[in-house]
Amino acid sequence: MEDKQIFKLALFTTIIGLVGMMFSANYIMPQEVKIKDINRGMLDKEVLVEGLVTDVSQSRNGGTFFLELMDGTGKIKLIIFESAAFEIQKTDISILSFNKRRIRVVGRVTEYKGSLEVILKDSSSLKLLS
Numbered sequence: 268m269e270d271k272q273i274f275k276l277a278l279f280t281t282i283i284g285l286v287g288m289m290f291s292a293n294y295i296m297p298q299e300v301k302i303k304d305i306n307r308g309m310l311d312k313e314v315l316v317e318g319l320v321t322d323v324s325q326s327r328n329g330g331t332f333f334l335e336l337m338d339g340t341g342k343i344k345l346i347i348f349e350s351a352a353f354e355i356q357k358t359d360i361s362i363l364s365f366n367k368r369r370i371r372v373v374g375r376v377t378e379y380k381g382s383l384e385v386i387l388k389d390s391s392s393l394k395l396l397s
Contacts (some may be wrong), residue, residue, distance in 0.1 A: 293355045297373055303340035305383055316343070316385060317371040317396070323363050332362045336370070336385075344384045345362040347371060347393075355388030 297313035305314065319339035325332055330349030335342055347355070352362055373392035374385035387393055 278342065297367070299342040302336070302338045302343045305341075305343060305376055305385075307378065307383070310378060311375060313373060313375055313388065314385065315373050316345075319369050320345075320365045320367065323366045325363075326328050333361075334365060334370075336372075337371065345374065346377075346384055349384070349391075351370075351390045364380045368389070370394065371396055386388065 279396040296318040297315050299317070300309075302316060302318065304318075316336060316338065318336040320334050321337050321342070322335035323332060330352065332347040332352050334347065338343045347362060355362060371394045372385065372387055374387045377384050377386055
């Protein structure tokens, strides 16, 4: 093969690969983890967690929600910021009604005042299971 043909083939393959990655990126799910396995090495990484909501509270201004999530291996706080909370509640589902219900969430692991937390990615990243 000539250099021009090899270059065209490599360019074509690269473009097809990049387009494929862009389309499939929305369908790749983050790693599903048990709460006991969440650690500081996972800071700023997206995880999928499933568990029972054992407590729901709100910030003083009522915009942000704090859910205590338990999966049998441990507990972690799930943070739902105002923008995501607004989108969830537009569907006539009250976040306060999540107490004692099972949910599956995708969120980013963060640390606040020495404790690990999960921040909900967006309103579509929370699914009620029961």
